[in-house]
Amino acid sequence: MSLSLLITYILIGVLAGIFGSILGLGGGMIVTPILVLAFNLPIHYAIAASIIAVIGTSSGASVAYLRDDLLNVRVAMFLEIFTTIGALIGAVLVGIFQPAWLNAFFGLLLVYQGYAMWQKIHNKKADELASKDDKIAAKLKLDSSYYNKLEQKNVSYHIQRVPLGALIMFGAGFASGLLGIGSGGFKVFAMDSVMQMPLKPSSATSNFMMGVTAAASAVIYFFNGTLQPLIVAPIAIGIIFGSTLGSRIMPHLPNKLLRTIFIPVVLIAGIQLIIKAFGINLY
Amino acid sequence: MADKQEITNERKIENGIGWILRVGVFFAVIVMSVGVILLLLHGNTGYGKNIPTDLGPLIAGLISGKAAAWLMMGIFILILTPTIRVFASIFAFLAAKDFLYVGITTLVFIILLFAAFIGLRG
Numbered sequence: 001m002s003l004s005l006l007i008t009y010i011l012i013g014v015l016a017g018i019f020g021s022i023l024g025l026g027g028g029m030i031v032t033p034i035l036v037l038a039f040n041l042p043i044h045y046a047i048a049a050s051i052i053a054v055i056g057t058s059s060g061a062s063v064a065y066l067r068d069d070l071l072n073v074r075v076a077m078f079l080e081i082f083t084t085i086g087a088l089i090g091a092v093l094v095g096i097f098q099p100a101w102l103n104a105f106f107g108l109l110l111v112y113q114g115y116a117m118w119q120k121i122h123n124k125k126a127d128e129l130a131s132k133d134d135k136i137a138a139k140l141k142l143d144s145s146y147y148n149k150l151e152q153k154n155v156s157y158h159i160q161r162v163p164l165g166a167l168i169m170f171g172a173g174f175a176s177g178l179l180g181i182g183s184g185g186f187k188v189f190a191m192d193s194v195m196q197m198p199l200k201p202s203s204a205t206s207n208f209m210m211g212v213t214a215a216a217s218a219v220i221y222f223f224n225g226t227l228q229p230l231i232v233a234p235i236a237i238g239i240i241f242g243s244t245l246g247s248r249i250m251p252h253l254p255n256k257l258l259r260t261i262f263i264p265v266v267l268i269a270g271i272q273l274i275i276k277a278f279g280i281n282l283y
Numbered sequence: 284m285a286d287k288q289e290i291t292n293e294r295k296i297e298n299g300i301g302w303i304l305r306v307g308v309f310f311a312v313i314v315m316s317v318g319v320i321l322l323l324l325h326g327n328t329g330y331g332k333n334i335p336t337d338l339g340p341l342i343a344g345l346i347s348g349k350a351a352a353w354l355m356m357g358i359f360i361l362i363l364t365p366t367i368r369v370f371a372s373i374f375a376f377l378a379a380k381d382f383l384y385v386g387i388t389t390l391v392f393i394i395l396l397f398a399a400f401i402g403l404r405g
Binding site (some may be wrong): 174230 | 306308312316318319323328329336337351354357358359361362363364365368369379381383384387388390391395397398399401402403
């Protein structure tokens with residue numbers, strides 16, 4: 001392990017942390033493609049490194065969110081039952097997949113991420129809130145309210161379709177454990193589109209959940225020896241600094257421009273991973 | 284009035300949990316950085332190819348200044364941070380007398396312990 005390689009890993013972490021926190025991606029989406037495509041690291045090791053990056057990013061971010069009233073702790077805790085079980089199964093099953101398969105899965109995921117970002121730019125969805133009570137949500141005391149800064153008033157919301165939301169959360173956890181990602185996008189989708197929670201509390205709650213979901217598979221990777229400390233630790237140090245920095249400078253940045261720049265990058269990385277899955281190395 | 288009291292209690296606990304996160308991340312970075320410095324000083328991990336994953340040998344490695352042991356323990360502290368947060372939330376719900384969520388949070392904590400057990404077995 002040379003000094004220059006060590007510094008390179010720390011810098012990858014810093015960059016992944018900055019971009020991840022600004023674009024609302026967990027660090028995993030960035031770390032895995034870099035390690036696989038630029039460093040030729042086997043994808044199993046890249047996935048294990050990425051899941052640690054996710055914990056670093058989310059632990060840093062949720063300190064800020066805890067002081068906010070956006071977070072719904074009950075929704076987070078209840079749904080974490082499903083994400084942690086999913087993550088556990090994903091981390092156990094990762095061993096049965098050939099690296100080529102995982103490369104292809106990850107590539108498809110990146111292509112989808114690019115499409116989702118494109119949608120975000122070109123789609124202004126109005127927040128419509130449910131007004132009726134849901135039996136299961138009432139039993140679990142999931143309904144809450146948050147303070148909307150734009151409208152300067154408290155907004156109450158009623159959670160709907162808990163079973164379907166829980167099922168999608170299981171899938172989000174599975175993807176997290178299998179591919180070493182935070183699955184933030186899936187989590188926000190489950191809460192915001194399915195369970196009718198407003199977008200801001202959904203994002204805050206998703207971030208809060210990410211670290212716990214990631215811990216479930218990370219602990220498996222740690223004890224079964226898939227974590228390469230020489231790669232993981234420098235990236236983790238970098239990502240903690242990067243995400244702290246990123247969340248500081250975030251308000252001063254043209255997010256839309258960044259997303260527009262980032263979409264082709266995500267698409268190219270995704271396509272490269274899919275090509276790699278077919279055993280063709282471009283360089 | 285009782286509600287007001289409960290809310291401030293929950294606030295206090297939440298702030299406490301936020302503080303756990305900060306301290307956890309801070310310690311993880313310190314311990315990993317010590318590992319990086321040791322790595323540069325010694326020029327090796329202290330283990331060759333086979334870096335242990337069990338906590339016993341790792342703690343022994345910390346004391347004898349093996350670089351990889353410090354790196355691994357720093358990573359472990361980082362993994363532990365969200366786990367400790369779940370553990371602390373059990374008591375937050377206990378203090379709020381929300382027994383349904385004491386149960387739910389305990390279940391999440393048990394799943395995390397079970398994952399550690401599977402990793403050790405695998």
